[in-house]
Amino acid sequence: MPERLLVVEDSKPIAKVISQIGKALNFDVVVASSLAETEKILQGDSQFFAATIDYALPDAMDGEAIECVLSHGVPGIVITGKMDETTRQKILSQPVIDYIPKENSQAFLYLKRVLHWQRANQGSGVLVVDDSVAARSHIVELLKRRNFTTYVADNGVKALEILKQYPNIKMVITDLEMPEMDGITLTNEIRKHYHRDNLSVIGISGATSGVHSARFIKNGADDFLRKPFCPEEFYCRITQNIESLNNIEQIKRAANTDYLTELPNRRAFFHDANINIEKYRANHVPFALAMLDVDHFKRVNDQYGHEAGDHVLKAIALFLRKHIKSGIIARLGGEEFAILLAGIDKDQILTKLDDLRADISITPLSYNDQQLNINVSIGVCFNSTEELTQQINQADNALYYAKENGRNQLAVSGEDNE
Incomplete structure (x- = not known):
């Protein structure tokens, strides 16, 4: 259920503008044009995120609506056309969120900022x-x-x-x-x-x-x-x-975010991976770095178009989020993705990565009433003492071996692959 905003305002044009601001911020807006109507609404249901309160209403010319709204526990922003010091002090003596003079269009831009940050x-x-x-x-x-x-x-x-x-x-x-x-x-x-x-x-x-x-x-x-x-x-x-x-x-x-998949990008991966690997080594935590590449990705682009290719990359990102809950995942560029896993033994890591590969291979992707069958290859290196760039090269070499030996498979660096 969306949060509700109460708009207490007798001017229909101003109430309309405030209502549009509230709806733009995804509030469910309720409008009251008098003190009597405000009291009736609040007595029935006072569950409002906030209220905007016109200082002068036809049946409440001296700010009585402010006390009415605040007494029901609804935070209030006062909208006023009166600018004298006495009115200002009267408003500020009450626990309102803020008050906004009706001077020009900037007042409504300021109101939008206040409502946004009230939630944020x-x-x-x-x-x-x-x-x-x-x-x-x-x-x-x-x-x-x-x-x-x-x-x-x-x-x-x-x-x-x-x-x-x-x-x-x-x-x-x-x-x-x-x-x-x-x-x-x-x-x-x-x-x-x-x-x-x-x-x-x-x-x-x-x-x-x-x-x-x-x-x-x-x-x-x-x-x-x-x-x-x-x-x-x-x-x-x-x-x-x-x-x-x-x-x-x-x-x-x-x-630090890849624009297409919304995964961390290469820059973010290098930053986070370096920090985490240093911690893993200091605490003797086993870890693995894996490189994942979409098999025959160029064929997808050539046969179905680049939009189809983008659809595939977004889907791979979803598979990664589904299977890798406690690791670091990123799109390094093109159809290549990186994964850093730690804290579990080698067999568990291999099982997790192969489950990811298998899930992708058996799940057809729908695109424009067509079914795309996608496979990926994965290369892995374990507990490398090299710098991150070298670890990526090691995993890439294993990935190349997986590609050369039939694709849709997982290969481990150092296991007679180079």
């Missing part, structure tokens, strides 16, 4: 480091409104311990002045172990000197806030830093 933030951790209980509690409350999972520490030493325990932490918000380890020292220590591509750090301080912001940034922080800060600025900085981390993650994913 679930499961993302933020560590708040401050020796002031009141300051910690205030920041935690603001973060919880945005659906973050929060962790707290009252000094830098404890913060480093918590970071080791919870890998879901994506951001650290740290005060400057603290006992045992201050915020700048903490930031410096964090950057020794956590790259800024994976963890964002925001420094905060009530000190009036401008030098502290520069010190934080020079020691590895991504941003700085001076206390006391307004909720709007806090949320803008938090969202901006989370979006930056997300953009970096997407770029990394694109750079």
Whole structure:
């Protein structure tokens, strides 16, 4: 069931725009045009992910709908055409997600961002480091409104311990002045172990000197806030830093993923395989590297077209995901795939790989009302002491032997194959 969004808005054009935004984000949208209608909906069912709330309704001109929605446990984003300071303070005194002035079309783009991150933030951790209980509690409350999972520490030493325990932490918000380890020292220590591509750090301080912001940034922080800060600025900085981390993650994913099969690509395989093989050797864990190649792949392209060839490669990726649950798999290029397996003995590895080969050979692939019969050959090398490139060459030599001796079979490096 899709999550539901309640749109409380008396203007039909604005309600339509917000509804379109909600549907684009895969929400099931329910619209109410008055306070009375809102109350009726919520009394019947208050299971909504969030609500957008117009500040002034025909039967609730002074923000009464905000309290109504929040009292039913539904997080609310206030949409307002009133920009005076009194209205702003009245809205911010309530535990709303945010408020958005109806100034121009940017308001709706901002609303879409807020709704997107309200969902995306679930499961993302933020560590708040401050020796002031009141300051910690205030920041935690603001973060919880945005659906973050929060962790707290009252000094830098404890913060480093918590970071080791919870890998879901994506951001650290740290005060400057603290006992045992201050915020700048903490930031410096964090950057020794956590790259800024994976963890964002925001420094905060009530000190009036401008030098502290520069010190934080020079020691590895991504941003700085001076206390006391307004909720709007806090949320803008938090969202901006989370979006930056997300953009970096997407770029990394694109750079390390094969566009066709969505398997890891050659670059990702070399990176991950080298790291894992080093661990296997250090812990005396048996491992094997295998190369898989589609037999007579050129015939598929020549006879049925390159789209058919792409269909076959995608199918091979599905077979690999089905059979290799705890190894590393990748498309190295063309019709060639790599597999790294560890932790089981030689006979078990050979059985797993041959089951993969056999499953592919007996399963016809449907394409444009035709049945394609596909076979693969596999070459394997075990526990090689060589560098990864040499291991691939060893497995490739075994693969060549399998091809030369009839295809649709598995060959092991060093077993009279070269």
